[in-house]
Amino acid sequence: VVTRRDGVTYYECxxxxxxxxxxxxxxxxxxxxxxxxxxxxxxxxxxxxxAAGLWPWQRSRLAWCAWQGATWPDDPPFDNKVEWGFCSSKH
Structure with missing residues (x-):
């Protein structure tokens, strides 16, 4: 779901x-x-x-699957082991 309020776009999944x-x-x-x-x-x-301002040394080229045709810039995207941003709950 994508909504926009007060100039801010919110993405929910x-x-x-x-x-x-x-x-x-x-x-x-x-x-x-x-x-x-x-x-x-x-x-x-x-x-x-x-976007959160983490450092390039925290990146891992092996974190993302390499789908056919994918190319990364010199600094690959941050991996999925960055411990912030999401908390699970059964509620």
Whole structure:
């Protein structure tokens, strides 16, 4: 769901826990989550970690699957082991 209020765009998504059975949601349990957006219209790859101001040494080229035709810039996107941004809950 995408909404815009007071000049801010909000993106919401629901990920069914059935899709990630290796993770058991419990109150207070945290797990790592990242977002990667590819905009072929000119802005290229954009990642959530970069927007948060994390350092290039925290990046891992092995974190993202390499789909056919994918190319990364000199600094690859941040990996999915950045411990911030998402908390699971069964509520």
């Amino acid at each position: 629901a990920i069914p826990m059935k899709a990630i059975p290796q993770i058991r949601p419990e109150p207070g349990r945290e797990f790592c989550f990242s977002v990667l957006v590819h905009d072929p219209g000119g802005t290229g790859l954009r990642d959530w970690g970069e």
